[in-house]
Amino acid sequence: MAALAEPTTRDRRRWAQYLVDERAEAEVYRQLASRREGEEREILLALAEAEGRHEAHWLVLLDGEPARLPRPDTRTVMLGWLAKRFGSIFVLALAQNAEARSPYDDEPFATSAMAADEKVHHEVVRGLAARGRRRLSGTFRAAVFGANDGLVSNLALVMGIGATGVAPQFVLFSGIAGLLAGALSMGAGEFVSVRSQRELLTATEPSDFADAALPHLDLDANELALVYRTRGMPQDEALERARLVVTAAQAADLGAPYRGLVDAPSDHDVVGGAWGAATSSFLFFASGAIIPVLPWIFGLTGLAAVVTALVLVGIALLATGATVGVLSGGPPFKRALRQLAIGFGAAGLTYLLGLAFGVSLA
Incomplete structure (x- = not known):
């Protein structure tokens, strides 16, 4: 540190920001630890302790607590709010992404040990998040696939049926029928799939x-x-x-x-339970499939119903894609756009087919 130039006012403001951010991150880990026990609790408390050491470093450079402190980073504040109320795998996944954005690599007043700590913290949080991902992988997979299948398949169905020129009541009936048939099929298929996988694992143990x-x-x-x-x-x-x-x-x-x-x-925890996967698949398919039908349920017809359905499904596809991105450690925005493109692409194809084979039953 002695070889560094005399710190400026701007440097001190940056140190104060680091100070409050480290303090907020430590609180996130303490909140997460309060909702866990055993080894995971110890790991999270150790992370909070490490953030405390970083906080102490900036306090020394600042010659003690400044009279005025900036607000913590918005992402960290949001993480703290979520950790306090939920303490879920979702928070760990967000914390993993936050740890990947360490500013200390290019910070001349941070020690090399601090920069190394941040990289290790990212791997530690990723490991904790991976534990949670393995625990919910079976049910989560069924839930995500179910919701997206419901959104895409029923949107494609009502778009294709609506493009043929049939009466709005027929579009509504087709959407409800597609919802029930798809949800039952998804639930039954997921039950058979998971049960068969568990039986296979049992046979190999x-x-x-x-x-x-x-x-x-x-x-x-x-x-x-x-x-x-x-x-x-x-x-x-x-x-x-x-x-x-x-x-x-x-x-x-x-x-x-x-x-x-x-x-x-045993790998049974990774596979998940058959009934849990089937129930999640049924419910999430139904919750996704009902969204494209909502405009017709509430009496909309024609172009207004189509546009409303597209907007509602688009929002849902973006949300599910972003959620998958966060939980998988990938870029949420990219995953959200991918889901949107797939869903609207399928709906666009069926709409064009409906126009090509259009009939008028009115």
Whole structure:
């Protein structure tokens, strides 16, 4: 620091901004920690402590607390508000993006350790967010796919039917029928898909079928090593593992169960529950599919109904796309535009087909 130029008033204002931002970020992590327990709570409190060290650095440069402090960054304030009220994976995903925007790489008055801390913080928060993503991946996938399928398919349906020139009542009936048929189909399909995946995982998991035989195996010549080799262990490592397991089994009380072979974690939490996925898929498809039909439900017809449906669905597509972007750690705006382009592209094609095969039933 001694080699740096004398700080200016502008430098001090920047330090004060860093100070309040670090203080606000530490509070975000404390709020998130208050809604968790165990290891995740400890990790979040450690992050808050690290932000406190950064805060102390700027306090030293400022010669103590300034009389007037700027407002924290708007994004950080919003994160604090969300963390205090929800404490969800959504907040962690936003915090991950915030940690990726560290200003310390180009800040001459920040230490190299502070810049390194911020990069590590990004990875820590990404790891915590990844845990949450894995926990809700099955149900979240069904919810997002269901909502988007409902929005796009029913918008395409009512646009195509409406373009043929049929009566508004027929467009409304078609939209409601598409909602029910699609929601039931999505729910049933998701149930079968997740249940089948869980059954497949169960079939591939290690079992305790041979545990009772472990104490009676020959310590030097036994096939237990082959079991571990089928799980990908090298021959020498598999043989050593087999000897350890058999030795422990022979030394154990024969009346007590010894689960010597079951040592692989289950992936069921990643897949999710079949009923949860099916219910989410049904409800979210229905909630998405009802939006394109709303203008006809409330009595709009013709161009007014079409334009209103497009506006409502466009807003919903942008929202779901941005949500996926935030939770996946990607750029929300880009994901939102992608969802909008896909949805309107499908609706535009069916509308053109409806015009091509248009009839008038009035």
